[in-house]
Amino acid sequence: MPEIRPVTRDNWRELSKLSVREDQREFVASNLYSIAEAQFGEDIPGEGHWDMTPFGIYDGDTPVGFLMIGHNFDARKFQGFVIRLMVDEKYQGKGYGRFGMNWILEHFRADVRVKTVGISYEPHNEGARKLYASLGFVETGEIEDGEAIAALNLRS
Numbered sequence: 001m002p003e004i005r006p007v008t009r010d011n012w013r014e015l016s017k018l019s020v021r022e023d024q025r026e027f028v029a030s031n032l033y034s035i036a037e038a039q040f041g042e043d044i045p046g047e048g049h050w051d052m053t054p055f056g057i058y059d060g061d062t063p064v065g066f067l068m069i070g071h072n073f074d075a076r077k078f079q080g081f082v083i084r085l086m087v088d089e090k091y092q093g094k095g096y097g098r099f100g101m102n103w104i105l106e107h108f109r110a111d112v113r114v115k116t117v118g119i120s121y122e123p124h125n126e127g128a129r130k131l132y133a134s135l136g137f138v139e140t141g142e143i144e145d146g147e148a149i150a151a152l153n154l155r156s
Ligand SMILES: CC(C)(COP(=O)(O)OP(=O)(O)OC[C@H]1O[C@@H](n2cnc3c(N)ncnc32)[C@H](O)[C@@H]1OP(=O)(O)O)[C@@H](O)C(=O)NCCC(=O)NCCS
Pocket: 020, 021, 024, 027, 028, 085, 086, 087, 088, 091, 092, 093, 094, 095, 096, 097, 098, 099, 120, 121, 122, 125, 126, 127, 128, 130, 131, 134
């Protein structure tokens, strides 16, 4: 059974070594970049501050993937965001990505402040689109920074 672990001083190096296939590099930032970004989060004009928290996806003691979630309880549209998801090229197609997404959604469902979860992806990233659609994400029709936006309503 895979598990999700926080990024710590002990595992950030091994998580930074994970990578996707050459042809997938345009879909996701490096884990090293994401871990750096998480130190600061992001201020979005009109929306306020987004906190970012990175996690590793593990199978036993083997790091197989990485994800990063964002929170902004004051934002109007999305209060939770799936900022990054990747599974190392050696471990793709074995259910780790779906496991990571289910964990994220459980995490957000447990927090009443999160009403809608957002996600964004390159429009031609078919694998990601299918995975997110199967979990109930619906495209809003918006494109931001060249990425399609999709939303999942958890509560009203
Ligand atoms: C997208 C990604 C995270 C999926 O992780 P994964 O562990 O390979 O996926 P899983 O084995 O859990 O499969 C989940 C679903 O994804 C879809 N999927 C994954 N790869 C696919 C592909 N190459 N083609 C079509 N569908 C694909 C399938 O719908 C699959 O559904 P199933 O569970 O019914 O088989 C992984 O392929 C990846 O890291 N890709 C590169 C980085 C990326 O694109 N990240 C997302 C950025 S928005």
